Amino acid sequence: MSNPATPEGANAPTKATPALKDWPLWEVFVRSKQGLEHKHCGSLHAADAEHALQMARDIYTRRQEGVSIWVVPSSAIVASRPSDKGEFFEPAADKIYRHPTFYEIPDEVGHM
């Protein structure tokens, strides 16, 4: 035990951050309820898959956020490039007929 102003070893664990250098990045997906899909909720550094799962449990489900966790190596995710934004997404902008907003919904259907 020590002087509370200077916790023992306060300088020790912060000397290096091996996690950021040596441990790969993982993306975390949490299912909040049975029947709902897993949703991306963040990422973390961990030594391997089992370790990543354990850390995800401690970081992302400590307030009862989940009933199931997936972890995926970030390197396994193929992402679209920001520079592709124009050709990927903008052509959809003027195709408003793809939105089902031109139909009259019969009253019997109720709320959709």
Added chain:
Amino acid sequence: MNAVAIDNALVDYLLHLGDNALVLGQRNSQWCGVGPVLEEDLALTNQTLDLIGQARLLYQEAARLQGGDATEDTLAYFRDAPDFRNYVLLELPASLPRVGYAQGDMDWGVTLARNFLYSALMVPLWEALQASAHAPLAAIAAKSLKEARYHLRHASEWVVRLGDGTDVSHARMQAAFDHLMPYTQEFWTDSDLEQAAVEAGVGVHPTQVRDVWRATVEATLQEATLRVPSDVGYVPQGKQGLHSEHLSYLLGEMQCVARAHPGAVW
């Protein structure tokens, strides 16, 4: 045993279990904010809160049985070192041997080795305590079992990773177990408080789960490429109230605010 004797046995036994949880919780809380990485800092802090939660439930029940002015707070903050019934293993600093007033770096390996040795005991012990004749204790055991299982899993994963890691991590993990293993002898010694609790049907003596504990320790250390150290030498008697010098320092820090402002509320 008459009802009064059973109640007395229960109170002592609940305090023993509660002191174990509180003292280890306080020790592990020292990593809060200075853990090796953010994720592990949180992981250990979560476990600390589990342990302090267990201590609270056990103290609340002990205070209820004791009656009078006893509360969970008086039990945690206004008893002195000789009144505590925790294992000496749990009060040691998170470092290799050193004197009580010495300051220095904490050792993550020692913390994990201790959490491993303790949770490997508590998993089968809470399992058995689910059958306690005292219903509130059986309920606390059922809740704590889930937490202890996770603590064991967390510590085991790390023991294997560090033991079977680099030369440095292997050596440090081995040194941690060499240092702590002799303190586990206390699990198996007889004490009046456990004897009385077993006779009253409310407690379980750890010797009943010794083989399970031994098997867990041997299997995990083997996977971690570590040697199981011998557990010989001085046998600690923390559960009889005979503690190392470290407990009073720990209590001094933990209790000073409550004692400076007795009865204060948020």
